[in-house]
Amino acid sequence: xxxxxxxxxxxxxxxxxxxxxxxxxxxxxxxxxxxxxxxxxxxxxxxxxxxxxxxxxxxxxxxxxxxxxxxxxxxxxxxxxxxxxxxxxxxxxxxxxxxxxxxxxxxxxxxxxxxxxxxxxxxxxxxxxxxxxxxxxxxxxxxxxxxxxxxxxxxxxxxxxxxxxxxxxxxxxxxxxxxxxxxxxxxxxxxxxxxxxxxxxxxxxxxxxxxxxxxxxxxxxxxxxxxxxxxxxxxxxxxxxxxxxxxxxxxxxxxxxxxxxxxxxxxxxxxxxxxxxxxxxxxxxxxxxxxxxxxxxxxxxxxxxxxxxxxxxxxxxxxxxxxxxxxxxxxxxxxxxxxxxxxxxxxxxxxxxxxxxxxxxxxxxxxxxxxxxxxxxxxxxx
Numbered sequence: 001x002x003x004x005x006x007x008x009x010x011x012x013x014x015x016x017x018x019x020x021x022x023x024x025x026x027x028x029x030x031x032x033x034x035x036x037x038x039x040x041x042x043x044x045x046x047x048x049x050x051x052x053x054x055x056x057x058x059x060x061x062x063x064x065x066x067x068x069x070x071x072x073x074x075x076x077x078x079x080x081x082x083x084x085x086x087x088x089x090x091x092x093x094x095x096x097x098x099x100x101x102x103x104x105x106x107x108x109x110x111x112x113x114x115x116x117x118x119x120x121x122x123x124x125x126x127x128x129x130x131x132x133x134x135x136x137x138x139x140x141x142x143x144x145x146x147x148x149x150x151x152x153x154x155x156x157x158x159x160x161x162x163x164x165x166x167x168x169x170x171x172x173x174x175x176x177x178x179x180x181x182x183x184x185x186x187x188x189x190x191x192x193x194x195x196x197x198x199x200x201x202x203x204x205x206x207x208x209x210x211x212x213x214x215x216x217x218x219x220x221x222x223x224x225x226x227x228x229x230x231x232x233x234x235x236x237x238x239x240x241x242x243x244x245x246x247x248x249x250x251x252x253x254x255x256x257x258x259x260x261x262x263x264x265x266x267x268x269x270x271x272x273x274x275x276x277x278x279x280x281x282x283x284x285x286x287x288x289x290x291x292x293x294x295x296x297x298x299x300x301x302x303x304x305x306x307x308x309x310x311x312x313x314x315x316x317x318x319x320x321x322x323x324x325x326x327x328x329x330x331x332x333x334x335x336x337x338x339x340x341x342x343x344x345x346x347x348x349x350x351x352x353x354x355x356x357x358x359x360x361x362x363x364x365x366x367x368x369x370x371x372x373x374x375x376x377x378x379x380x381x382x
Contacts, residue, residue, distance in 0.1 A: 062135025207346035214353035227264030227381035256297035264381035265304040286312035
């Protein structure tokens with residue numbers, strides 16, 4: 001069906017029999033009657049559309065003077081006067097934060113858009129500063145989702161508390177070590193329990209601080225990262241965990257058919273070490289004694305894929321849905337190691353944040369022959 005027939009059907013749906021008469025006209029007649037349509041809307045129409053967008057916008061010239069702003073910006077900035085009265089005024093009249101002024105300068109100097117937050121008295125605004133020619137910038141702003149703001153405040157609070165807990169926990173560990181040298185009998189048992197709990201708290205605080213750092217880590221540009229051989233990092237991780245594995249007769253089996261240049265991963269070596277440590281530590285917790293942990297390293301399209309399989313009970317539906325959430329720990333009855341009880345529940349959440357910060361992803365599922373499989377995908381090195 002050609003375009004004329006489609007248009008006729010659409011018109012016929014609204015005007016009935018008149019469409020039939022329209023179909024009888026020749027294409028020559030149609031071409032004569034068709035008037036040329038403008039390819040661009042008028043400036044007035046463009047301004048009406050821009051004024052109606054749900055985001056606020058503020059146009060600033062090279063002298064940092066306000067050239068224009070829309071009603072949404074007036075509302076978000078809680079301005080008492082009309083935006084018309086601000087035109088020609090310096091940007092300082094809307095009390096830009098130091099961060100916003102930095103974003104404006106950065107956008108002008110680099111020629112790239114910048115994103116950030118504009119803190120106000122009653123709320124924060126998400127802003128994007130877009131550079132133009134001759135020093136012009138457009139500041140596009142929108143109100144933050146109340147739930148997002150609440151979660152951000154909560155994360156900041158947790159991070160602050162974790163920082164404050166580091167020093168007293170270290171002092172308590174020193175006291176516990178001193179008591180352990182003198183304790184005997186029942187007291188020695190209690191002191192040993194105290195040391196275990198303090199160690200668990202220290203690990204929890206360390207994991208919380210690491211998550212806080214990862215949350216504020218800028219996205220990694222894979223092209224700027226040197227190639228890292230995952231096998232070298234994997235061996236270093238296993239050297240750390242092997243004493244714990246040897247106690248239970250657990251061994252590591254590596255499957256890597258790729259040649260070294262194909263195995264290169266574009267990721268910070270320290271981040272890959274941390275991610276693999278958490279993945280292998282998780283597999284160790286759920287592996288039965290005398291089992292093996294299978295690790296695969298392969299190149300898949302633009303990804304370097306590292307898979308870690310244990311031979312444990314596998315993942316429940318709830319596990320697969322929630323295992324990367326912070327503080328989530330699976331059913332303790334399914335674990336094969338007493339160390340699982342001391343887990344902070346943050347290890348896999350850290351792996352996920354590392355993967356995201358490096359431009360990759362992590363996913364989990366059950367192996368057809370039993371056990372759980374976790375895959376870490378990171379960009380391959382160019």
